[in-house]
Amino acid sequence: MSNLNIQITLSEKKKDKLPTDQLVFGTTFTDHMFIADYIEGKGWHNHRVVPYAPITLEPSATIFHYGQTIFEGMKAYLSEDGVVRLFRPDQNMKRMNHSADRLSMPQIDENHALEALVELIKVDKEWIPKDPGTSLYIRPFMIATEPHLGVSASKSYTYMIIMSPVGSYYEEGIHPVKILVESEYVRAVAGGTGNAKTAGNYASSLKAQEVADREGYSQVLWLDGIERKYIEEVGSMNVFFKIDGEVVTPALNGSILDGITRKSIIDLLKHWSVPVVERRVSIDEIREAHRTGKLDEAFGTGTAAVISPIGEFRYQGELFYVNNGETGELSAKLYDALTGIQKGTQEDPFGWVVELNKK
């Protein structure tokens, strides 16, 4: 199936590794990176693993002016017996192609992309931390490189994978976060780029995130850009509510990201026969559920934190505490189940995990 010819150039000097308790998310990178180039008419070529190093671009490269760039985020886990596990990497590659289509960027070969990733992980395997809660964060991304100031799709691109060892998201075990419901700024609307993983969506979110930071909230909850009342998603997580025994999450409406953790949580809940529905959810419904004591739990889902219980929402000055600000039972159970599958300490009934160098 695969005929990818990856050129490997090893770095001459290895970098020192930080102790896992000193790792700051996304600041330390491994010794190598993967690169492939694309030129219209020629396609993808020059697939290579090279020492991690700066990249050089023309000042007129499309990425700087017209923003054609997409990315993915995923993790590799190392277990005691030396097995490396990836969680649904096929889904990331598929979503990368969905994003590429929206941004008029070239498709990647999903099998080749996985092969390239496996090769890079092999080269930098010693960088995967082993301590509980730690992992290797993987960032595949594609940028437009044509040196041309014109609003049209670039004719050349670079695809890269860089990797960063990350410490435990929860230093003292899983604990709830505080979320600010945003009512001034809008992240995306249907017809826009909200369901693609592209830089512009994040750039536009910073202004609201700054307010949240200042007021002691960890992330923003976005409302829809049209009626400003339906719940979309959190900064970098999808969101779930347990209301009166039923789990509810906003339906994929074209403006939110089709999260891989989100879809896995839905499958897990169905597997457990916990009622779960995808539909429109308004902030008024959440306020009402809170008022009548029916808002049992709330949590965000995403690759970084896996499950992030939500203990408090603030919406236009009003505070809604969830489960007395404590981690709910279902949130904790989902966290344990999903991280257990990811790390290989629990059975994987769905075939989600890809195991590398298994004996």
Add this chain to the structure above:
Amino acid sequence: MSNLNIQITLSEKKKDKLPTDQLVFGTTFTDHMFIADYIEGKGWHNHRVVPYAPITLEPSATIFHYGQTIFEGMKAYLSEDGVVRLFRPDQNMKRMNHSADRLSMPQIDENHALEALVELIKVDKEWIPKDPGTSLYIRPFMIATEPHLGVSASKSYTYMIIMSPVGSYYEEGIHPVKILVESEYVRAVAGGTGNAKTAGNYASSLKAQEVADREGYSQVLWLDGIERKYIEEVGSMNVFFKIDGEVVTPALNGSILDGITRKSIIDLLKHWSVPVVERRVSIDEIREAHRTGKLDEAFGTGTAAVISPIGEFRYQGELFYVNNGETGELSAKLYDALTGIQKGTQEDPFGWVVELNKK
């Protein structure tokens, strides 16, 4: 007022210059560029004019992942007597700061930015073409450079100016373009980044532009993202309609760009006592005006083409021809007046033009 210390390093070898009739917009660049660096706590520093060359960034630089980047577009004109003219450059610097604020990027000193631009133009003055309709296109831009994968504002930035000699926009004189009214994709909504000049807005527009290209239309006309019926702007132009003797343009509503050509056209029309209003304009109103023979003229406004008469709109399969597909009288008059002021062949009653190295 100014104390900017600009270090100048001249290039050792000058590039060959293309004849103006061979210039393709945004592909040829002058011999030098301007750069300044910003670091949180230290501010802007190391202002320099250096030989035009590629730039080097960490693969984890914020610009590649979270898209903090803004830009401006302006032109310098050279007249027979050696005077270089800039058109309302203060407005570009002001808009750059507006964009910077929306994207959580640092403010620039508008006077310093202008001083830097003048210095760069001095160094590369021989690159400004002189032929009718030609000019030097100027692209100031700012990118986020911090090597950190985290959704938060970068702590370091680079501000640059690059310049490109451009040929006449209209090879055979001003002529009308065909515009496709977009009804599937959305460019921006209020609360988003539509009124900032940032890369993400353009990245998200490419998909619709591709359809327009394929079907023989030069640009897309965006409708509002909420009701999908109010007119916003064209791909890289604001838009005006002359309906029954009155000129109408969509009001600044938070999701369209506050175009410098747009505001100059409004001032010119007022100066001429031509009735002009900024308000909501629906596509149905345009259809109706067309049906009743009241759609006298339509044109786009922007730095690249100055005035671009519109001869045809297509909206959901329906065609609206404007002025029999020919350039309207007012469009032509506005084009002549504005380009005359820009090139110094006509009086500038508004004080819009900044003249450099005037004897």
